[in-house]
Amino acid sequence: MSESRSWDWDTKEKLVVNINDWKKKFIDIRELTPSDDGEKIAAVVQPEKGKF
Structure with missing residues (x-):
């Protein structure tokens, strides 16, 4: 607390x-997934074709 x-x-x-x-x-x-405190966000991204 x-x-x-x-x-x-x-x-x-x-x-x-x-x-x-x-x-x-x-x-x-x-x-897109926010952190518990809402200060950060994570995501799965595809930087180029055929890769994650």
Whole structure:
């Protein structure tokens, strides 16, 4: 519970990642998964044809 004391409760909206940047860099993006605290996001990406 002490972790929640450091949270910024005044932030209404926060950009974690701009998915459009990923779309420019990777062929395919799947399974977007946020971390429990909402500060990070993970995804399966396809960097080039035939590879994941």
